[in-house]
Amino acid sequence: MNLYRKLLALVAVAATTSLLLSVTVYGDDDDHEDRHDWFSQSRLDVAPVKNPAYQEECGSCHFAYQPGWLPERSWRKLMGDLENHFGDNAELEAEAQKSILDYLVNSAADNSNYKRSKRITGSLKQDEVPLRISDTVYFKRKHHEIPARYIKDNMEVGSYSNCAACHTRAESGSFGEHEVNIPGVGRWDD
Ligand code: HEC
Numbered sequence: 001m002n003l004y005r006k007l008l009a010l011v012a013v014a015a016t017t018s019l020l021l022s023v024t025v026y027g028d029d030d031d032h033e034d035r036h037d038w039f040s041q042s043r044l045d046v047a048p049v050k051n052p053a054y055q056e057e058c059g060s061c062h063f064a065y066q067p068g069w070l071p072e073r074s075w076r077k078l079m080g081d082l083e084n085h086f087g088d089n090a091e092l093e094a095e096a097q098k099s100i101l102d103y104l105v106n107s108a109a110d111n112s113n114y115k116r117s118k119r120i121t122g123s124l125k126q127d128e129v130p131l132r133i134s135d136t137v138y139f140k141r142k143h144h145e146i147p148a149r150y151i152k153d154n155m156e157v158g159s160y161s162n163c164a165a166c167h168t169r170a171e172s173g174s175f176g177e178h179e180v181n182i183p184g185v186g187r188w189d190d
């Protein structure tokens with residue numbers, strides 16, 4: 001073989017290997033998730049927040065939830081009544097309200113290709129409009145093994161809305177169970 005052919009052969013082997021690997025990696029079902037997906041950024045669960053206005057306005061009272069956790073219809077409803085926001089007033093100036101809503105809609109779960117966004121979307125009924133991520137079936141299924149005393153009775157957590165208290169890489173969009181560290185309890189090991 002001349003050098004050119006050798007190179008071609010090498011490329012072919014490399015391509016086949018990565019194809020095989022990615023098949024194993026992507027062919028996961030919910031309970032056997034393989035998170036070692038080095039071939040693309042889809043190892044992230046949801047797209048990270050990249051909107052400074054959103055981060056600032058909606059991240060001041062709590063974790064700035066990635067838009068990919070809820071469908072468009074949820075964000076529209078939530079943004080339509082910020083005055084009555086879970087017992088708080090989170091009203092915004094009209095301009096900020098509009099630009100943040102645009103951002104949320106564009107990056108909503110049903111408009112995203114990230115793994116968990118697709119699963120959340122798939123788990124919801126058409127007419128379901130959850131206002132909380134923590135109210136979705138998908139979320140409940142993922143958290144049902146956690147005792148209440150780790151959450152409500154835990155001063156450092158308080159409620160499920162406090163994603164970043166337990167998920168150490170929440171900010172970056174990564175929520176793997178191996179990255180969980182519950183304050184006062186420790187690493188999650190099930
Ligand atoms: C003035 C404080 C405040 C601001 C500002 C605020 N929120 Fe909230 N938000 C709350 C409170 C309080 C809760 C309920 C938390 C709990 O139950 O522990 C909440 C809950 C939520 C939840 C549900 C979380 C869950 O449990 O799944 C979402 C989604 C949410 N907020 C989105 C937003 C968005 C989008 C904005 C920006 C437009 C925003 N919030 C701004 C106070 C605020």
Ligand code: HEC
Nearest residue numbers: 133142145151157159160161162163166175176177180188
């Ligand atoms: C009290 C701590 C705690 C809080 C708060 C919390 N989680 Fe979790 N989460 C966990 C634990 C523990 C697991 C692993 C559960 C298991 O494997 O049985 C988990 C699992 C998950 C998973 C599945 C991970 C996997 O590898 O399958 C996702 C997705 C997730 N959480 C998202 C969220 C989001 C989004 C929020 C906020 C709205 C949140 N969590 C709030 C503790 C928490």
